Amino acid sequence: MNQDHAARLIARLLALRYLPREDKEVRRLLVDAGFRDEVEQRLATNGLRLLAHPFSAYVGVALTRECESAVFEQNDAWQSSNLGLPKDAVALLVILWALIILPKRERQQSGESAQKEEQTEMFETVKLTPLAHEASRGIAENVLxxxxxxxxxxxxxxxxFALPQLSRLGFIERKNKVIHEGPLLDLAFDYAEMAPRILQGALSDLLKQRGILRDVTLGELHNEEES
Structure with missing residues (x-):
């Protein structure tokens, strides 16, 4: 019996919320342009888009920009989340993303540049090197x-309340009183859109005072957008 592999993958992404890049169907998605086009077209017809950042260990789905208001705009107010997260939990999520993902991306960019001459695959199919796997570092709970x-x-x-909720949703993992990146943290925000806001905003000064952001530059963001 013929299987609809695109429908199968989409169903798994919707039900499980994320899948690792090592998954057989996900790997096909990243190397088979025709299969990827079919998946993205089917998602788009239902107001969804694929989340598959080259430096994230997982892929997922999100709302298209055009359909965000249909979900988030309720009773003349814009909801901060469709996951039941209160505003303080969303604020904490932003902070954790800035503390963990921005420095991680800096380390990944450095590792990617070092292996560029040896890289023969398309940017979307770049493999996570050992450096990239080790790039994500945790934050001590007591410090946070x-x-x-x-x-x-x-x-x-x-x-x-906030940390347990983010943990249950897959954004973070808590181990031995250290907060680590969960499967969905890297996919929580659009990096090219969010990073400049943080690097140029008030949060940047606070993070730099603590030595979290040192050499993360907007030039790296532009390079990533062009790739």
């Missing part, structure tokens, strides 16, 4: 709570 607890409703609220 001390630095941002008062800004986000108090240490107790973050520890008892």
């Amino acid at each position: 709570l001390e630095d941002y607890g008062k800004l986000l409703g108090g240490k107790a609220r973050l520890q008892q």
